[in-house]
Amino acid sequence: MDFEVIVSDALRSGIGPIAAVYALAAMGLNLHFGYTGLLNFGQVGFMLVGAYGLAVTVVTYGGAMWLGVLGGLACAVVLALLLGVPTLRLRADYLAITTIAAGETLRLFYRSSWAEPVTGGVYGLQRFANDFYDLNPIPRGSYGVWLVSFDARDLWVLTVGWGLVAVVGALLALLVHSPWGRVVRAVRDDETAARSLGKNVYAYKMQSLVLGGVIGAVAGMLQAIQVQSVSPDTFDPAVTFFLYTLLVLGGAGRILGPVVGSILFWFLLTFLDSALRQAIEAGYVSSELISTSEVGAVRFALVGLTLILLIVFRPQGLLGNRKEMMLSER
Amino acid sequence: MSAEDVPGVASPDVGVSAEAAGRLAGTVPEPGVRKPDPLLVLDRVTRSFGGLTAVRVDHLEVQRGTITALIGPNGAGKTTLFNIVSGFDRADSGRWSFAGHPLTGRPAHRVARQGLVRTFQLTRVLARLTVRENLMLAADGQHGERLLPAVMRPLWRGQERETGRRADELIERFRLQGVRDDFAGTLSGGQRKLLEMARALMARPIMVLLDEPMAGVNPVLTQSLLRHMAELRDEGLTVCFVEHDMDVVMGVSDWVAVMADGRLVAEGPPHTIGQNPAVVDAYLGKRHDEPGTAGDPGPTGSGDARAIGDEE
Ligand SMILES: Nc1ncnc2c1ncn2[C@@H]1O[C@H](COP(=O)(O)OP(=O)(O)O)[C@@H](O)[C@H]1O
Numbered sequence: 001m002d003f004e005v006i007v008s009d010a011l012r013s014g015i016g017p018i019a020a021v022y023a024l025a026a027m028g029l030n031l032h033f034g035y036t037g038l039l040n041f042g043q044v045g046f047m048l049v050g051a052y053g054l055a056v057t058v059v060t061y062g063g064a065m066w067l068g069v070l071g072g073l074a075c076a077v078v079l080a081l082l083l084g085v086p087t088l089r090l091r092a093d094y095l096a097i098t099t100i101a102a103g104e105t106l107r108l109f110y111r112s113s114w115a116e117p118v119t120g121g122v123y124g125l126q127r128f129a130n131d132f133y134d135l136n137p138i139p140r141g142s143y144g145v146w147l148v149s150f151d152a153r154d155l156w157v158l159t160v161g162w163g164l165v166a167v168v169g170a171l172l173a174l175l176v177h178s179p180w181g182r183v184v185r186a187v188r189d190d191e192t193a194a195r196s197l198g199k200n201v202y203a204y205k206m207q208s209l210v211l212g213g214v215i216g217a218v219a220g221m222l223q224a225i226q227v228q229s230v231s232p233d234t235f236d237p238a239v240t241f242f243l244y245t246l247l248v249l250g251g252a253g254r255i256l257g258p259v260v261g262s263i264l265f266w267f268l269l270t271f272l273d274s275a276l277r278q279a280i281e282a283g284y285v286s287s288e289l290i291s292t293s294e295v296g297a298v299r300f301a302l303v304g305l306t307l308i309l310l311i312v313f314r315p316q317g318l319l320g321n322r323k324e325m326m327l328s329e330r
Numbered sequence: 331m332s333a334e335d336v337p338g339v340a341s342p343d344v345g346v347s348a349e350a351a352g353r354l355a356g357t358v359p360e361p362g363v364r365k366p367d368p369l370l371v372l373d374r375v376t377r378s379f380g381g382l383t384a385v386r387v388d389h390l391e392v393q394r395g396t397i398t399a400l401i402g403p404n405g406a407g408k409t410t411l412f413n414i415v416s417g418f419d420r421a422d423s424g425r426w427s428f429a430g431h432p433l434t435g436r437p438a439h440r441v442a443r444q445g446l447v448r449t450f451q452l453t454r455v456l457a458r459l460t461v462r463e464n465l466m467l468a469a470d471g472q473h474g475e476r477l478l479p480a481v482m483r484p485l486w487r488g489q490e491r492e493t494g495r496r497a498d499e500l501i502e503r504f505r506l507q508g509v510r511d512d513f514a515g516t517l518s519g520g521q522r523k524l525l526e527m528a529r530a531l532m533a534r535p536i537m538v539l540l541d542e543p544m545a546g547v548n549p550v551l552t553q554s555l556l557r558h559m560a561e562l563r564d565e566g567l568t569v570c571f572v573e574h575d576m577d578v579v580m581g582v583s584d585w586v587a588v589m590a591d592g593r594l595v596a597e598g599p600p601h602t603i604g605q606n607p608a609v610v611d612a613y614l615g616k617r618h619d620e621p622g623t624a625g626d627p628g629p630t631g632s633g634d635a636r637a638i639g640d641e642e
C-alpha cells in the first residue's frame with residue numbers, strides 16, 4: 001500500500017475544482033437553510049439551470065460565453081421566483097416538497113427527447129467554455145507542492161473557483177452581519193415574531209431564496225466549465241444531499257462551514273476510495289468481501305457512518321456552536 | 331427627534347396621559363361607548379371558526395394615552411380580537427382603524443409599521459439571537475435591512491450605533507443587563523416577558539397590544555411589569571392588555587372592557603366593573619370560571635397558536 005498516493009489523491013480532491021464547486025453550492029444552501037431556515041431540497045436544480053443556461057446560450061444559440069453566464073444567472077432567478085412565489089407564504093415544508101420535486105423534474109425535462117434540440121437530451125452539450133480557457137494566464141506546465149500538483153488548466157479552474165468562494169464568502173459575511181442578516185436570522189427563529197415587529201417576512205425569504213439559488217447556479221456553471229460539458233444525469237438529487245452532508249459536517253449557519261465541510265468531505269471521500277482500492281489490490285481486504293467495483297458504494301456507506309457519528313457526537317458541525325444549535329430545538 | 335429622549339415612545343404629539351385618563355371620567359360606562367379621543371376604533375368585527383363565533387364586537391374604541399384592560403373568561407375571544415387587529419388573522423366582516431387610518435385587512439408587518447405593535451400570550455423570543463439583537467431587530471426604518479445597502483456598511487453604521495444605544499437604554503430600563511449578550515432562547519419565562527415588552531417598545535409604537543403580559547410571571551415581576559406599563563402610559567403610549575387577575579386590572583387600568591362569548595358585554599372604569607351584572611354573569615353565571623385562574627393556558631393558549639398557524 002502506497003500511503004503517499006492515498007494522501008496525494010485525497011489532497012488533490014480536497015482542494016481541487018470539485019471541492020470549490022460543492023463549497024459554492026453549499027454556501028447558497030447555507031444562506032437558505034443555515035441563516036433563513038428555508039428547507040431547500042433542490043439546490044441541484046439551481047446548479048442545473050445555471051450550467052445549462054451557459055451551455056445552451058453558447059452551443060445551441062451561438063452566444064458569447066459572458067452572455068451564457070448572464071443567462072445561467074437569469075435562469076436561477078426565474079427558478080427561485082417560480083419556486084418561491086407559491087410556497088413562501090405557506091409552512092416551511094411546502095418549499096421542501098416543491099424543491100425536491102422541481103430538482104428532479106428539471107433533470108428529466110432537460111434530458112427528454114422533446115428538449116433535445118435545445119439541451120442535447122441525454123448526451124448534453126459540450127465545448128462551451130473555450131473563452132474561459134483562452135483567458136488562462138498560467139503558462140503550460142505542471143505546478144505543485146509536496147504531494148499535489150495540477151496542470152495549468154486545472155490550476156486555472158481551481159484559482160477561479162476558490163476565488164469565487166472567497167468573494168461569495170466575503171459578500172455573505174457582510175450580509176449576515178448586517179441588519180438584513182439580523183432580519184433573516186429572525187425569520188429562521190420565529191417568523192411570526194418577525195412579522196409582529198414590522199418585517200416583511202415573505203420578501204426576505206424570497207431575497208434569500210433568489211440569492212442562494214444564484215450562488216448555486218454559479219457553482220453549476222463552474223462544474224460545467226471544469227469538464228467543458230453538461231449532461232443531465234450529473235445533476236442527480238443525491239447532489240443536494242451531499243451538499244447537506246458537508247454543510248452539517250462543516251457547520252450550518254457559519255460562513256466558513258460549507259468551505260471547511262466541502263474540503264473535508266472530498267478529502268475523506270477520496271481518501272477512503274483510494275485506501276480501499278489499494279487495500280483490495282494488496283490483498284489486505286479480501287476481494288470477495290469488497291470488489292474494486294463496489295468501492296464507490298462502500299465509501300459512501302462509510303461517509304454515511306461518519307455523518308451519523310458526527311451527529312451523535314458533534315451535531316453542530318466542526319465550526320458550529322452546540323449551545324446555539326440546541327436552542328433551535330423548539 | 332424628540333422620540334429619542336424617551337425610549338420606546340414614538341409620537342410626541344400624544345396628549346398628557348393623566349389628562350387623557352381624566353377625560354374618560356365623563357364617559358358613560360356602557361359597551362361600545364364613544365371616547366373623546368379614540369386611537370383604535372373597531373366596528374362590527376366578526377370572526378368564526380366553523381360553527382363557533384369567536385368574535386362579534388359591534389363597536390369598540392380605545393382612548394388614546396390610557397391603559398385599557400381587556401378581560402373576559404377563557405375562550406371569550408380576546409386573543410382572536412388581538413390577532414385580527416394586528417393582522418395575524420382575518421376577520422369575516424367588519425372594519426377597524428388606527429390613528430385615523432383604515433387598518434382593515436392590513437398584513438401584520440404593515441400594522442406594526444403604522445405604530446400598533448403586539449406581543450404574544452405565549453412569548454415568542456428569537457432564540458438564536460442575543461437579547462440585544464432581539465431588541466435591535468425591532469427598530470423601525472433601518473437602512474441596512476435592504477439587501478443592497480446591507481453590504482455597504484458605511485451606509486448604515488451610524489444608524490446601527492444609534493439603534494444599539496437605544497437597545498441598551500431599554501435593556502437597562504427592563505433590567506436585562508445581566509443577559510444582554512446571551513441567546514434569548516436561554517432566558518427564563520419572566521425574562522422573556524420583559525424582553526418581549528422591551529422589544530415591542532423598540533419599534534417605537536404609538537400603541538401596544540399586550541396579550542397576557544403577566545401570565546405565569548411571579549408577583550414581584552408582575553409588579554415591575556405593571557410599573558413599566560404605568561410609566562409608559564405617562565410618557566404618552568397607549569396600552570391595551572389582556573389580563574385575568576381582577577386585582578391586577580383594578581390597580582393599573584384607566585378603563586376596562588369585558589368580553590364574553592365573543593361579545594363586548596361591559597365597559598367602564600375599573601371600580602364600576604366588579605359590580606356590573608353582565609360581568610358577574612360572564613365570569614360566574616355562565617361559565618363558573620373564576621377570575622384569577624390565569625395560570626391555566628387552556629383553550630386560550632391553544633387558540634393563540636391555532637389562529638396563527640391558520641393564517642399561514
Ligand atoms: N384557529 C382557531 N381555530 C378554531 N377555533 C379557534 C381558533 N382560535 C381560537 N379559537 C376558538 O375561539 C374562541 C376564542 O379564543 P381566544 O380568542 O383564544 O380566547 P381568549 O384569548 O379570550 O381566551 C375559543 O373558543 C377558541 O377555542
Ligand SMILES: [Mg+2]
Pocket residue numbers: 408409410451630631633634
Ligand atoms: Mg388568549
